[in-house]
Amino acid sequence: EAGVVQSPRYKIIEKKQPVAFWCNPISGHNTLYWYLQNLGQGPELLIRYENEEAVDDSQLPKDRFSAERLKGVDSTLKIQPAELGDSAVYLCASSLVSAGGSNEQFFGPGTRLTVL
Amino acid sequence: AQSVTQLGSHVSVSEGALVLLRCNYSSSVPPYLFWYVQYPNQGLQLLLKYTTGATLVKGINGFEAEFKKSETSFHLTKPSAHMSDAAEYFCAVSLTGGYQKVTFGTGTKLQVIP
Numbered sequence: 001e002a003g004v005v006q007s008p009r010y011k012i013i014e015k016k017q018p019v020a021f022w023c024n025p026i027s028g029h030n031t032l033y034w035y036l037q038n039l040g041q042g043p044e045l046l047i048r049y050e051n052e053e054a055v056d057d058s059q060l061p062k063d064r065f066s067a068e069r070l071k072g073v074d075s076t077l078k079i080q081p082a083e084l085g086d087s088a089v090y091l092c093a094s095s096l097v098s099a100g101g102s103n104e105q106f107f108g109p110g111t112r113l114t115v116l
Numbered sequence: 117a118q119s120v121t122q123l124g125s126h127v128s129v130s131e132g133a134l135v136l137l138r139c140n141y142s143s144s145v146p147p148y149l150f151w152y153v154q155y156p157n158q159g160l161q162l163l164l165k166y167t168t169g170a171t172l173v174k175g176i177n178g179f180e181a182e183f184k185k186s187e188t189s190f191h192l193t194k195p196s197a198h199m200s201d202a203a204e205y206f207c208a209v210s211l212t213g214g215y216q217k218v219t220f221g222t223g224t225k226l227q228v229i230p
Contacts, residue, residue, distance in 0.1 A: 042220030107159030
């Protein structure tokens with residue numbers, strides 16, 4: 001079974017430029033997450049999708065960040081314009097959420113963004 | 117709201133020695149607890165999880181953790197460290213029932229000395 005796929009793995013851009021990250025979750029997983037991981041920190045949730053619906057985007061900086069999950073499968077996270085402080089690893093995860101389940105999340109390898 | 121505290125951002129052990137990574141949680145109700153491992157330039161991989169039932173949980177790669185409600189702890193152990201165990205380890209907590217947000221600790225970087 002293929003795991004969570006993310007691309008690109010690394011991205012270097014100059015500040016004020018746009019950038020986009022792509023995620024393909026595990027087949028059949030209804031819930032998709034985007035996390036931000038700063039150096040030396042644990043992942044912090046940016047947005048969660050249940051199928052096509054963004055059900056928790058309270059931590060997403062909406063002035064510059066946007067996300068979409070068309071058809072409830074792949075997802076794209078965009079930053080426009082990027083700032084120096086956006087340098088971090090962006091992790092995508094997916095899970096099959098069910099009543100009584102433990103919400104075990106499966107993570108992709110992440111995209112390491114460097115903003116110069 | 118739930119939270120986790122990982123004691124020690126860096127832990128060093130000799131190869132073959134006991135590994136002990138500490139995690140304390142805060143939760144208003146009995147939680148689900150997780151340990152994840154992250155190797156360099158990779159995503160997080162689930163080591164083990166506690167949901168209900170037996171408080172001693174066995175995971176992959178010889179790791180185990182014990183849920184101690186009285187101490188609000190979920191420490192991760194391995195009897196004998198291997199060089200391949202060098203990685204960063206994250207403790208995480210969520211409430212129970214359907215979807216609940218998972219909150220991660222700040223991580224503990226494990227160094228294994230040959």
